[in-house]
Amino acid sequence: MERDLLAARELAAGLAVRAGRLQLERRDTLKMGAPKAHVNDVVSDVDIDSERLIVDALLQQWPDDAVQAEEGHGRPGTSGWSWIVDPLDGTRNYVSRTGPWSVCIALYQGDQPRMAVVHDPAADETFSAVDGRGALLNGEPIAASSEPELEKALVGVSFQPNPRTKDRAGRVIRQLLPLAGDIRRIPAALNLVYLAAGRLDGGLALDTNLWDIAAGALIAREAGVVLGGHGPEFTTELTIGSGPALWPTLSEQVREVA
Template structure:
């Protein structure tokens, strides 16, 4: 199988797994949905549907590729032997899902030898599915995506997110306070994968956040890059838990500079 054939095969599986999980989550959400567990803090929650969706995704993919590895938010972890690893967030935006808000997504990425080559983000309540294959552009359904031309920095629309640890979110709020006077406005969706896809599709000029995990980033970062956005972390570094940033070219460097200056990459006091 050529690389192109393998990528196409992985994309087909990722799209179908995301479609099935999205249907389960959208149509099977119980009216009395509650918290099944917590993660980093009492307000960082897991629902029974997170667990069910991850099980559905890993089970489906394993039928076709039993030797692949997995890294999932809700515990799926195996190295595999094929060189392919699936990075899965069954519900990116679990608190939104718990409250019946529409901004949640299913995020599935495929890595080959550590490089993300396929990304799929399904946003069922929007009726939208995004995908990208490395070197082949980013798409929403049949429409090819392209990030927006860079506006003047003061006219940029920037999204961010807030973590669930008190010290971290306090710092994140302070960074946002410092940033807001310098831009058009700020948005907070609650799903990193959706925010990254919105940069790809021109609905945002930029997005940044501290504290993301590989499953939050993997698919959306590829989609943003394939749509022409620049992505990274702190200056000279890739996106990471310290800082993840995606922006249309022309905004990336000045925004990264400000985020570094404001201390967006740590949980202490921001700079002046």
């Protein structure tokens, strides 16, 4: 079944902006729920309402599609198309006002990503991509960094804050920090789209979920970012990304300890 991917991107971008506006408007009145997988895995009523806004609108337009969504609004489908939704990637940053967060929507045909949107509400930036058509930031083309030297590179690091993953992240940071220009810790989706925009020269994410990286990964690849993991394909366990010039050095250093 064919689909107008440009129209799908326009709808997804509009929904991401609407969800981001809701998040900004309700930041002072949000209510926290019980932690999910571990004590640092937090959720608010704004996460849940943002997801409902997005999923309801998508299914109104394409009622036969499947949905994978972080806060429980997923469902099977029959069309062969699946929406991957993270309504608020970086909830702890959002609720604590200590950093950026984003709204993430990706569309898969089977197991292939075809369209993606990542919206940063605070910065009013919308990153997007359609398979084979390049990556955009607020409608303008973006491209990966050409920096070849790790000692000059700015590297983003993303990881789940559970004990096992924090131990892995500690090993990676100890390996990279003396070698890289500097390191930034940011949520996974923004890590990937900052790679796409050339703001970061390299990045890695440990123990994510598909909804954390699905949208950002397509945008990064469409911008010329090389992505991989322990093998040639990135995984939720390990995602490494950089421009082609930095890839051999960065991937070798991360794989050695991750």
